[in-house]
Amino acid sequence: MKISYNIPRILISSHKGGSGKTIFTIGLIYYLKSIGLNLSAFKKGPDYIDAGWLSKISKTPCRNLDLFLFDEKDNLYSFYLGSKDSDLAIIEGNRGLFDGLDIFGSCSTSRLAQLLKVPIILILDCTKVTRSLAALIKGFLEFEKDIEIKGVILNKIARPRHENIIRGSIEYYTDVKVLGVIPKLRNLPQERHLGLITSFEYNENFFLDQLQKIIKENVEVEKILEISKKVPPIEIEVSQPENIIEFKDVKIGVFKDEAFQFYYPENLETLTNLGAELIFINAFKDRNLPEVSGLYLGGGFPEVKAEELSENKELLKAVKDAIMEGMPVYAECGGLMYLGEEIIWKEKRYPMSKVLPIKFMVEKFPQGHGYVIAKIKEKNPYFELGTSIKGHEFHYSKPLEMKFNEEIKFAFELEKGTGFDGKLDGILYKNLLATYTHIHVFSVKCWATNFLKKAKEFKEQKLY
Numbered sequence: 001m002k003i004s005y006n007i008p009r010i011l012i013s014s015h016k017g018g019s020g021k022t023i024f025t026i027g028l029i030y031y032l033k034s035i036g037l038n039l040s041a042f043k044k045g046p047d048y049i050d051a052g053w054l055s056k057i058s059k060t061p062c063r064n065l066d067l068f069l070f071d072e073k074d075n076l077y078s079f080y081l082g083s084k085d086s087d088l089a090i091i092e093g094n095r096g097l098f099d100g101l102d103i104f105g106s107c108s109t110s111r112l113a114q115l116l117k118v119p120i121i122l123i124l125d126c127t128k129v130t131r132s133l134a135a136l137i138k139g140f141l142e143f144e145k146d147i148e149i150k151g152v153i154l155n156k157i158a159r160p161r162h163e164n165i166i167r168g169s170i171e172y173y174t175d176v177k178v179l180g181v182i183p184k185l186r187n188l189p190q191e192r193h194l195g196l197i198t199s200f201e202y203n204e205n206f207f208l209d210q211l212q213k214i215i216k217e218n219v220e221v222e223k224i225l226e227i228s229k230k231v232p233p234i235e236i237e238v239s240q241p242e243n244i245i246e247f248k249d250v251k252i253g254v255f256k257d258e259a260f261q262f263y264y265p266e267n268l269e270t271l272t273n274l275g276a277e278l279i280f281i282n283a284f285k286d287r288n289l290p291e292v293s294g295l296y297l298g299g300g301f302p303e304v305k306a307e308e309l310s311e312n313k314e315l316l317k318a319v320k321d322a323i324m325e326g327m328p329v330y331a332e333c334g335g336l337m338y339l340g341e342e343i344i345w346k347e348k349r350y351p352m353s354k355v356l357p358i359k360f361m362v363e364k365f366p367q368g369h370g371y372v373i374a375k376i377k378e379k380n381p382y383f384e385l386g387t388s389i390k391g392h393e394f395h396y397s398k399p400l401e402m403k404f405n406e407e408i409k410f411a412f413e414l415e416k417g418t419g420f421d422g423k424l425d426g427i428l429y430k431n432l433l434a435t436y437t438h439i440h441v442f443s444v445k446c447w448a449t450n451f452l453k454k455a456k457e458f459k460e461q462k463l464y
Contacts, residue, residue, distance in 0.1 A: 001240065006233040007083050010224060011118045013093035013109050015136055019125040020155040022050045024182060025092045027211030029057045031221065032088065034212060040086035042079065044109050045094035046371075046392040046438065048262035048299065054092065057208070061265035065091065065116075067107040068371055069390050070442040072115055076236045078266065078442065079116060088228055091118060098143060101371075110147050117234050119150040119227050121179065126166055127156050134169035137176055150227045151179035153219065158184065180219030185210065247275035247452040250459060253292035257282040259309060260334055262299035262438065270441045270448040271296075276455070283338070287314040293462075294328045294455030295319070297335025299438060303362045303397065306343045306350035316353040323355050323432050326461075328381055328454040330447075331434040333395055336427070339434050344400060356408070356427060356434065361400040368393040368418030372425070372437045378411040380428050381454040382447055389444045391437035393417055393425075412437065431458070 012025045029039055041054035041062040046069065054062035063082040065075050083089040093109030097120065100108035113120055122140070124133055140149060152170060157163045167178045185207075215221065252271055256263070260283060272278060279290050284305070289295075302309055310316070319339070323329055329339075337343055340358040343350045372391040376383045383389060389412075399420055411433060412419065412426035419425025419436050426435040431454060441448050 299333035372417030
């Protein structure tokens, strides 16, 4: 069923990555929440860390919108699901506004802006630049015609003279208004190899209060809200919910804690919508597995918490025993590392569950980063043989040693991406599939149903 849908919305973008989009978006949401607005947050692209921050601050699940991973219809539907109960939708872009997969900007933030018919606010990193930013904005205005750049925020301003030259230049040479100024800030969350530290690990609210004060005093928030309301309706295909009882009694254990927190909301929601009950497991505190028929181990930072993970020997053994018994388990990236023999991090070795005969080394630079296209080359419980799936990867770890036997196989042949060696990914062992590739259920729609079918089968086998 198609509906005409309209909601106030704004998209935060920039001329480049690392300009301060996330910090500004966090601050704006935090301030708007403080004045009573009910907000929904979205992140463009396959980014778990920024999405985690946006979820924490908005207090609603942040959904990822991605024109590579899934089609326009599903992006619109995801936007509808995430925003339908809110007063305002805020979308954070990734990289620069026009940056895409090729010279034509396919899958770029600007393409998403066109699809959602959403006005754009640009965050400009003003470090060591003044009047040249006016030329940059003129170029942005001319580069693509089907988008609306409605204002800019000047970030990392050094002093009043710095601001005055930039503001005066932009407003003299273009029709774009400067809607706010953010000075150079201190006490921000630290960064590390995948970007900001995760929202799970940062509990200090001082920087949020600082951001809120700066935005209240230096940003024309009312003007941004006014811009967000001047938007046309969009046509969205909305599916009717089904009464699914097939998997009503299936329980899936989901690892979720400081080490494992990279999950798309739709992946978890789909499992629940199909009737399954999700039981969350803390890899540090829980000493045994609850009564479940399947396990889902998402990505995260097991290397950072490797010592604590390795100390919970009871849970490591319980996971191994369950997999050896045939329990269906789906593990991505950090979850994959947890299932290896050990993690080598900063020249120290930490034993893991020893399900897979792999030692993982965490390097200082990315070992795999970007989108993935994988062809399914081995029969497995989750994906149909011969099909191709889309996903993404971002890992600093690599396999240092692998000692496979005939029972362990690679299920994925990579058409795009790095995986284990630039050619293969997706380790298949019994009913375990462990991979560097992260998938989104809107891209690989068979995954949730097939996972739950296998879990139900395992549960029924144990009953007899």
